[in-house]
Amino acid sequence: xxxxxxxxxxxxxxxxxxxxxxxxxxxxxxxxxxxxxxxxxxxxxxxxxxxxxxxxxxxxxxxxxxxxxxxxxxxxxxxxxxxxxxxxxxxxxxxxxxxxxxxxxxxxxxxxxxxxxxxxxxxxxxxxxxxxxxxxxxxxxxxxxxxxxxxxxxxxxxxxxxxxxxxxxxxxxxxxxxxxxxxxxxxxxxxxxxxxxxxxxxxxxxxxxxxxxxxxxxxxxxxxxxxxx
Amino acid sequence: xxxxxxxxxxxxxxxxxxxxxxxxxxxxxxxxxxxxxxxxxxxxxxxxxxxxxxxxxxxxxxxxxxxxxxxxxxxxxxxxxxxxxxxxxxxxxxxxxxxxxxxxxxxxxxxxxxxxxxxxxxxxxxxxxxxxxxxxxxxxxxxxxxxxxxxxxxxxxxxxxxxxxxxxxxxxxxxxxxxxxxxxxxxxxxxxxxxxxxxxxxxxxxxxxxxx
Numbered sequence: 001x002x003x004x005x006x007x008x009x010x011x012x013x014x015x016x017x018x019x020x021x022x023x024x025x026x027x028x029x030x031x032x033x034x035x036x037x038x039x040x041x042x043x044x045x046x047x048x049x050x051x052x053x054x055x056x057x058x059x060x061x062x063x064x065x066x067x068x069x070x071x072x073x074x075x076x077x078x079x080x081x082x083x084x085x086x087x088x089x090x091x092x093x094x095x096x097x098x099x100x101x102x103x104x105x106x107x108x109x110x111x112x113x114x115x116x117x118x119x120x121x122x123x124x125x126x127x128x129x130x131x132x133x134x135x136x137x138x139x140x141x142x143x144x145x146x147x148x149x150x151x152x153x154x155x156x157x158x159x160x161x162x163x164x165x166x167x168x169x170x171x172x173x174x175x176x177x178x179x180x181x182x183x184x185x186x187x188x189x190x191x192x193x194x195x196x197x198x199x200x201x202x203x204x205x206x207x208x209x210x211x212x213x214x215x216x217x218x219x220x221x222x223x224x225x226x227x228x229x
Numbered sequence: 230x231x232x233x234x235x236x237x238x239x240x241x242x243x244x245x246x247x248x249x250x251x252x253x254x255x256x257x258x259x260x261x262x263x264x265x266x267x268x269x270x271x272x273x274x275x276x277x278x279x280x281x282x283x284x285x286x287x288x289x290x291x292x293x294x295x296x297x298x299x300x301x302x303x304x305x306x307x308x309x310x311x312x313x314x315x316x317x318x319x320x321x322x323x324x325x326x327x328x329x330x331x332x333x334x335x336x337x338x339x340x341x342x343x344x345x346x347x348x349x350x351x352x353x354x355x356x357x358x359x360x361x362x363x364x365x366x367x368x369x370x371x372x373x374x375x376x377x378x379x380x381x382x383x384x385x386x387x388x389x390x391x392x393x394x395x396x397x398x399x400x401x402x403x404x405x406x407x408x409x410x411x412x413x414x415x416x417x418x419x420x421x422x423x424x425x426x427x428x429x430x431x432x433x434x435x436x437x438x439x440x441x
Contacts, residue, residue, distance in 0.1 A: 026283060029283070030282055030283040034280075045304065045305070050301070050305055053301060053304075053305075054297065054298070054301040057297045057300055057301050058288060058294060058297040059283055060297075061293040061294075061297040061300070062281065062283060062287075062288045062293040062294075062297070063279075063281060063282075063283070064280045065291075065292060065293040065296060066281060066293070067275045067278055067280060067281075069292075070251070070252050070271075070275050071252075071272055071275050071276065073251070073252055073253055074252045074256070074268050075268070078253075082317075083317060083321070086296055086313065086317060089296055089300075090299075090300060090303075090310055090313050093300055094303075094389065097304065097389070098389055106279075106280075110276045113276075162269055163270075163272070163273040178277070181237075181270070182241075182273060182274045182277050184238055184241045184242070218266075221266060221269060221270075222262065222266055225262050225265045225269070226262055
């Protein structure tokens with residue numbers, strides 16, 4: 001199942017009023033990228049069309065929520081996954097609207113997932129004598145506490161992910177990893193796509209090269225994980 | 230092909246095919262460094278995923294729908310993230326709304342006034358009751374019922390800061406900037422969502438509207 005290629009909706013500096021706001025169909029909404037969706041929600045709210053704002057908010061939440069839950073579930077006990085995931089979504093969307101989010105919404109959302117999971121474990125470590133039973137929840141503050149901060153997220157506090165540290169420096173090689181590892185394409189297809197995207201590459205990308213780049217990446221990642229024990 | 234490679238491919242195929250794609254089910258099939266490596270790879274794959282296309286049937290009744298409703302009320306309301314957090318806290322405590330209301334009235338020493346308390350609590354959960362007017366006594370009592378501190382509820386209920394937005398006004402229009410026809414609609418909503426102070430301001434009004 002793939003999402004239709006997203007397209008940005010042109011934004012203007014014009015104040016949106018009821019007169020100049022044009023509601024979009026569900027299909028049109030689904031084709032907006034997430035930043036354009038947020039702009040649409042803002043326009044709809046300005047125009048007094050709360051129904052439209054909520055409809056678009058539904059598309060935004062539906063698009064990302066399950067993947068956020070999946071990412072959270074990798075590192076947080078099941079009893080707290082839903083709460084942490086809701087907090088991630090709520091604070092990410094809130095930041096997008098109050099102007100404190102940095103960069104594209106999807107990248108911002110991913111950063112918030114990393115931060116909240118790290119915060120969750122940091123708080124657990126600070127209370128070593130308290131061991132929750134699997135069915136018990138963490139204290140509400142431990143999950144929602146960060147969302148209580150009305151001020152902007154601090155851009156300097158970022159979690160360095162091992163994946164990012166293991167990636168090659170070269171833009172071309174990173175693209176190989178994107179296609180071969182994360183898009184799960186075979187080496188021939190990967191090489192062909194790389195050569196199309198980077199027609200000036202000399203020598204051109206080969207199957208052997210693809211496999212070497214991927215192997216090096218995986219070795220780097222594994223090495224870091226082995227060090228961690 | 231290693232176990233990690235195979236499991237990653239299977240995971241990607243299930244995820245793209247619209248399956249449940251629960252990462253934990255795959256992680257439980259490997260151990261040690263293999264598990265840690267697979268966790269990193271699945272996580273990175275999901276972070277790159279564009280998300281799922283709209284599906285009205287799947288959306289109806291989902292957590293995403295409840296979240297969207299809560300967020301819409303939060304943005305249009307005057308109580309920060311209470312519309313998102315309070316229902317969730319109530320769910321975690323396994324309490325229905327009338328149970329929360331009954332316990333809240335008892336804790337505040339106003340048993341017998343549940344109907345009015347219920348309307349105010351409804352306003353809190355829907356963001357229509359200004360959080361700044363709700364007393365610490367209420368928040369401390371409510372926190373004790375749903376498993377949170379009063380301070381936490383106060384901070385989570387802080388009204389949103391108004392962001393950059395367009396030059397002409399706040400990012401989120403308040404009732405006063407909407408078209409006249411919508412002002413009437415919004416005013417009606419506020420009237421039904423929470424009690425207006427009656428001619429005689431009573432102790433329940435003081436608790437929920439009088440601030441600290």
